[in-house]
Amino acid sequence: MPSRDDDTGGTPGGPPDRAAADRELLARVRAAPVLAGPLPRFDPDTAPDTPGPLFAGWLDRALTDGVREPQIMTLSTAGEDGTPSARVLILRGVDSADCAFVFAGDxxxxxxxxxxxxxxxxxxxxxxxxGRQIRMAGPVDVLGEDATRQDFLGRSARSRAAAFTGRVSTPLGGAEEYERENRAAEALVAAEPDRVPAGHTVYRLRAGAAEFFQADPARHHLRLRYTREGDRWTRTLLWP
Ligand SMILES: Cc1cc2nc3c(=O)[nH]c(=O)nc-3n(C[C@H](O)[C@H](O)[C@H](O)COP(=O)(O)O)c2cc1C
Incomplete structure (x- = not known):
């Protein structure tokens, strides 16, 4: 496969044979190592009684081990009609005593x-x-104005300007429009450093269910689920 310095999927020098390209891609995907290890060990018998401290422990270990961007997580939601949607976000806060997670968006x-x-x-x-996967699911609350301001104003000027640039999830005309809006947003942030976008919202997901998956190179994976019942948690091992 010739090396390409772009990732637009274009085929240099001729019409694309998509089916052949897909087969070649799949062959490379199948040859790519998965769960090659070495991977850390996890003993569910000595896991804490509640999932928050286990999350904090795994995050701590990820940071110590130099895992890249362990604070990036996928948020899955469903629309009014049930249509699912997922995207990655930054973890903005953890309350490990209550197993709750904070994120922000518009x-x-x-x-x-x-x-x-x-x-x-x-x-x-x-x-x-x-080889670690963590899953949390539960109800989501909107935090108040203080938390919203604190979250937003704690960001770099560049990040705040990005939030004031255009309107997220609406159509963008092109790079020029982006640059124009971004320059205006940078000027706004410089003139009003304490301003918070009207739509900026801080959310808190309080887990009702939590799952920890530790993969094993020999495929003897471990999967531990916690379920919240009132103010207690029950723990169950699941077939992985
Ligand atoms: C690494 C990374 C981190 C991101 N962090 C956030 C974030 O913290 N908040 C946010 O609203 N969007 C964040 N985004 C953008 C979202 O993935 C998404 O494009 C945006 O929120 C709009 O998605 P939506 O229309 O489904 O809400 C991030 C994207 C990437 C690639």
Missing amino acids: RGSGKGRDLAARPVAALTWYWPAQ
């Missing part, structure tokens, strides 16, 4: 509209270098 975005219609969601992390 109220008018797809996720914002989904959560307004159905305030329930799932979060998923996957750290390939460790």
Whole structure:
């Protein structure tokens, strides 16, 4: 396969044979190593009684081991009609005592509209270098103005300008329009450093179910589920 320095899927020098290209791609995917290890061990018998501290422990280990961007997670929501939607976000806060997770986004975005219609969601992390997957699911609340301001104003000027640029999840005309809007947003942030976008929203997912998956190179994977019942958690091993 010739090397390409772009990833647009174009075929240099001739009409594309998509089926052949797909077969070649699949062959390379199948040859790519998966769960090659070495992977950390996980003993469910010594796992904490509640999932929050286990999450914190795994995140701590991911950071210590140099896992890239362990704070990136997939948020899955469903629209009013049940249509699922998922995207990656940054983890903005953890309350390990209550097994709750904070993230932020715009109220008018797809996720914002989904959560307004159905305030329930799932979060998923996957750290390939460790073969670890974590899943959390539960109801989502909107945090108040103080948390919103604190979240937004704690960001870099560049990140705040990006949030003021255009309108997330609506059509964009092109690079020029982006640059124009971004310059205006940078000027706004410089002139009003304490301003928070009207749509900026901080959400808190309180897990009702939590799952920890530790993959094993020999495929003896471990899967531990926690389920919240009132103020207690029960633990169950699941077939992986
Ligand atoms: C690494 C990474 C981190 C992101 N973090 C956030 C975030 O914290 N909040 C956010 O609203 N969008 C974030 N995004 C953008 C979202 O993935 C998504 O494009 C955007 O929120 C609009 O999605 P929606 O229309 O489904 O709401 C991030 C994207 C990437 C690639």
